[in-house]
Structure formats: C-alpha cells, structure tokens
Amino acid sequence: MIPETLRDNPTAAALDDVAATAKFDRGELTIEVAPGNILEALRRLKDELKFERLTSVTGVDRFPAEPRFEVVYHLQSVAGKQRLRLKARVSGANPEIESACAIYRSANWYEREVFDLYGVRFRHHPNMTRIMLPDDWEGHPLRKDYPVTGTRY
Amino acid sequence: MSDAKDSAVLADGGITNDLEVEQDYERHAAEPSGARTMVLNMGPQHPSTHGVLRLLLELDGETILKAAPDIGYLHTGIEKEFEAKTYQQNVTLTDRIDYLAPLSNNLCYCLAAEKLLQLEIPESAQWMRVMLTELTRLNSHLVWLGTHAIDIGAMSVFLYCFREREEILRIFEMFSGQRMMTSYFRIGGLALEPPRGWQKRVKSFVDVFPSRVDEYEDLLTSNWIWTGRTKGIGFIPLEDMLDLGVTGPMLRAAGLKIDVRKDAPYSSYEKFDFEVPTRTENDVFSRYLVRIEEMRQSTKIIRQALEGMPSGPHQADAPGIVLPEREKMKTQMEALIYHFKIVSEGFRVPEGEVYQAIESPRGELGCYMVSDGTQKPYRVHWRGPSFGNLQAIPRMIEGTLIADVIASLGSMDFVLGDTDR
Numbered sequence: 001m002i003p004e005t006l007r008d009n010p011t012a013a014a015l016d017d018v019a020a021t022a023k024f025d026r027g028e029l030t031i032e033v034a035p036g037n038i039l040e041a042l043r044r045l046k047d048e049l050k051f052e053r054l055t056s057v058t059g060v061d062r063f064p065a066e067p068r069f070e071v072v073y074h075l076q077s078v079a080g081k082q083r084l085r086l087k088a089r090v091s092g093a094n095p096e097i098e099s100a101c102a103i104y105r106s107a108n109w110y111e112r113e114v115f116d117l118y119g120v121r122f123r124h125h126p127n128m129t130r131i132m133l134p135d136d137w138e139g140h141p142l143r144k145d146y147p148v149t150g151t152r153y
Numbered sequence: 154m155s156d157a158k159d160s161a162v163l164a165d166g167g168i169t170n171d172l173e174v175e176q177d178y179e180r181h182a183a184e185p186s187g188a189r190t191m192v193l194n195m196g197p198q199h200p201s202t203h204g205v206l207r208l209l210l211e212l213d214g215e216t217i218l219k220a221a222p223d224i225g226y227l228h229t230g231i232e233k234e235f236e237a238k239t240y241q242q243n244v245t246l247t248d249r250i251d252y253l254a255p256l257s258n259n260l261c262y263c264l265a266a267e268k269l270l271q272l273e274i275p276e277s278a279q280w281m282r283v284m285l286t287e288l289t290r291l292n293s294h295l296v297w298l299g300t301h302a303i304d305i306g307a308m309s310v311f312l313y314c315f316r317e318r319e320e321i322l323r324i325f326e327m328f329s330g331q332r333m334m335t336s337y338f339r340i341g342g343l344a345l346e347p348p349r350g351w352q353k354r355v356k357s358f359v360d361v362f363p364s365r366v367d368e369y370e371d372l373l374t375s376n377w378i379w380t381g382r383t384k385g386i387g388f389i390p391l392e393d394m395l396d397l398g399v400t401g402p403m404l405r406a407a408g409l410k411i412d413v414r415k416d417a418p419y420s421s422y423e424k425f426d427f428e429v430p431t432r433t434e435n436d437v438f439s440r441y442l443v444r445i446e447e448m449r450q451s452t453k454i455i456r457q458a459l460e461g462m463p464s465g466p467h468q469a470d471a472p473g474i475v476l477p478e479r480e481k482m483k484t485q486m487e488a489l490i491y492h493f494k495i496v497s498e499g500f501r502v503p504e505g506e507v508y509q510a511i512e513s514p515r516g517e518l519g520c521y522m523v524s525d526g527t528q529k530p531y532r533v534h535w536r537g538p539s540f541g542n543l544q545a546i547p548r549m550i551e552g553t554l555i556a557d558v559i560a561s562l563g564s565m566d567f568v569l570g571d572t573d574r
Binding site: 026027058060085117132141 | 224225228230232233234236237268269271393395396397398409411416417505506507508510517519521523531532534536540541543544573574
C-alpha cells in the first residue's frame, strides 16, 4: 500500500499491490516491499515501467532492530530519466532473499558483495561466494556488531 | 587424450618444468582446436591490469573460452571507515576511493551530504567545483590515454600525456596544497579561498591544451598500428551493457547519449554549454575517440567557468557546518565556539537517505548515504563505475583472442581502488 500523497506518481501507483510502504523525500522515491515480493516488483519495473538499469544493490544493518537488514536496490530508467530506490527488510536470524540475477544480470556482483559484507544470502544466485574478502574469512565486516579496529569479534 | 589433459591443465595456471608439458604441446599443435584447454592466470600483478585485478582465462589455443575476473585484492574496508568518522572527516577518505579522480569523489560526497542537510551553496563555489571537476576529468583521461597507449605499444604518448597531467596536478596543488589527495571540496563549499592568480594559471593551461590533444591525435588516430590493434575489438551489445551495469564512455561509444551532467544536472552544470560525444562503432577505437572528444568538451567547460566565474563567497553561510574564517575566530566568540564544536564532535545531519549520482571520468559514480541524525553517517555506499564496468569483462572477451585482452581491458578505464573500496 502506498500513501495517498503518492497516488499521482505513476511508478509508485503501478507497484501499489506489492509495496508495503513508500515515501518521497528530498526528491527521491523509495518503495519498500516484503522480501517475498521483490522479484515481482523488479520484474514489473523492468518489463512494464522500463527501468533498464539496476544501478546497485547494497545493504544497511539496523542492528539491534528487527528485521535487521535492509537490502537496497537502486534503479534507473534511462529513457524516462527517473531513479527509484527499492527496499526489502530481512531478518537477522535468517537473512535470505531471492536473487535478482535472473532479471538484471548486473545484480550478480552486487549481491555477492552484500553477502560478503553483511551475510545476507541470495537464493538461486549463480555463484554465492565472497567477492572482496578471502574465502576463509570469518564474519561480515559491515555488520554493526563487527569492530572497526581489530580483526575478530 | 585423458592423460594429456591431466598433465597440461593446471589448476592455478602455473608453469611446471615437467618435460611432459613440451610433449603435450607437440601433440596439441597437431590436434584440431577444441580438443583441450589451458587455464592462464593473468594478474594480480600483471602490468596491464593497472592495479590488482586477477583474470582467470581458460584458453583453447589463443581463443578465450571463459574469463573469470577475481577482484578484492585492494579491499580496504573504506565503507566501514566512513561509519566511524564524522561527516567532515570523511571528505579525506573520499579521495582514496578513485585515486585518479579525487575531486569527483569529493564532489559526489559533498553533494550527497548537502542534499541531506538541504544546504544551498553559493554559485561561485558551484562554478569552481565544476571547473576543478572537469580538470579532474582531464587528469584521469590523460592517465588512461597514456597507459592504454603504452599497453598497446605506443610509448611516447604516455610521456606527452604525463607532461600535461603534471600541469593539472600543479594547479590542484595551487588550490589545495595537495597534488592528488586534494580534499578541496567540503560540505558547504570549498576548503579554502581560491588562491591569488589562479585565473592566469588555468588560462595558460586551457590555451595550450587543445593543441596538445591534437598532438595525441596525430600520434594515434590515423596510426595504422593503433587502429589495427583497436578497431573492431572489444564489442559488447548495448543491451548487454545496460543489463550488466556498464556506464560512462563505454555506453556513449555504443551510441547511447547518456550523461548524468545532462540528464540530472548538479552543481549548476545546466548553465554550461557542452556536447555529449557519442559514436556507434562500439569498439576499443570508438571509446578512444569518445574520450578524446570528452577532453575537448571539458576544456570548453573549463574555459566557460574561467571566463564567467561569478564573484562571491566560496562557502555557504551556514555556521555550525562550515568552519569559520581564521580572522573571525580571533575576534568573535561564536566563531571560536563553532570551530571547536565542528572539529571536536562534528555537526548533526538530519535523518534520511539520499542517492547522489555524478558523471565521473569512468561513468556513473553514486553515493548512497544514510543518516540516523547523529554526527557520523550511518551508512555510506559507493557505487563505483569501475565495479559495474568490470562485470562486463567476461561478456567482452570470451570468444576473442588473448592478444586483444589488453586492448579491451584498457578501453574500460577501470581503477581498482574504486572497484574494491
């Protein structure tokens, strides 16, 4: 459900049934969906609303709040000169979400980065391995409970 | 056949002194292609990878069957570091992300923070930012052209490019006191007042630079060794590039007129008159032509900024965010307090999240900044253009010859600091 104030926005209105909340702040549109709806939202954005580019996928750790992790997708429509932020929250106990690789191939490395640095797993990803850190690294450095100095918890 | 495979395919691409390898080579030469493959490990210390990129190439003879880029050798955890420093301190970190275009990073970071603060900065500071960012583009393109040419074998271009780059670095030093890690843009404006006599210095540079670009073109554009090594090489279909996250000159060389400076102008770019060069050939040579033309257009922007530079303050009137002038600190109590507060605890930034994109020399540089209302950013994510571009490497070089890998990689113009962060 999107708020009444965003009914006039065609992008927000098209995602009304999958959106959990939406906001328009500082000139940027943010739509939040349930993790289960992420593929449907991305598919609709790419095929119907002509968002050709998935600019980046990243994470935010809201520790100690629950659901702990936000997976943030930035999309751009080159023809429509629009940008959009799509968000899904996943729990800290079992951080898992469906991979967007089948829709946008650029998601591949970005999702690996989120996995590496936050420990959020992407289901059906073609190669869910660490990308920045060595394969035997323990922990996920961008989590808020990981220290800034020192190498271990 | 099976025993030959066991001895020749090396897991990590190393070389053995085993005599058997030589015999295998003989046998391979006699066999039709497609019989057997070899894995070659290129990098992380290969000179053409400009940093520490590792490529695993599976070869059949000289044809690349499969390419797997391996990144992360330069990962510094800089995004974690951002969360531990105040907004003002973080400016110095941004220089180190894409170290060939420090001012582009400064600009992206400051614009993102100013968007969160909803801070309007004076026009003169905006124009100065444009001018210096375009000088950064020239700086970065010159390093690219010099190293790209040297990779393919044209030594002298490198020396000429670095001659002009040196002059740009001297201009940066004049403004900020630093040649490379400038940190000259700060939240709310510029770090220092522009130095006396900068107009003369920049003018003498833009007067001479177009003729220097002609010189590079004389050396390369119709040089048949250059065209032979670059024309028709490194093709990727445009749809694949968009899907894989490629941005910048790569897209423009494929015929797509895309440029953040035109599509969503920032820092008063809408007041400047310049063209976005495009080509349609979509190969290494056309990317070279696009970047050469970008250098000319950037010179045009710098000249406009130089001639039309508005007078006015170099910082916004925002006490508590912008450091007060030295003189005021000696005479006004408030200025001294603000200085102490900014330096010791920093300033608070309202809660919210923004994504600011700018056109860096390599493509779309994005800064996603989340604030929780404290003095330190809650999260800063850098969408580096090199990271997106590098994802397209397998699509670009699979099925081509190994001799063309160097030219293809060079045409991407990546910086590993920007990729690995």
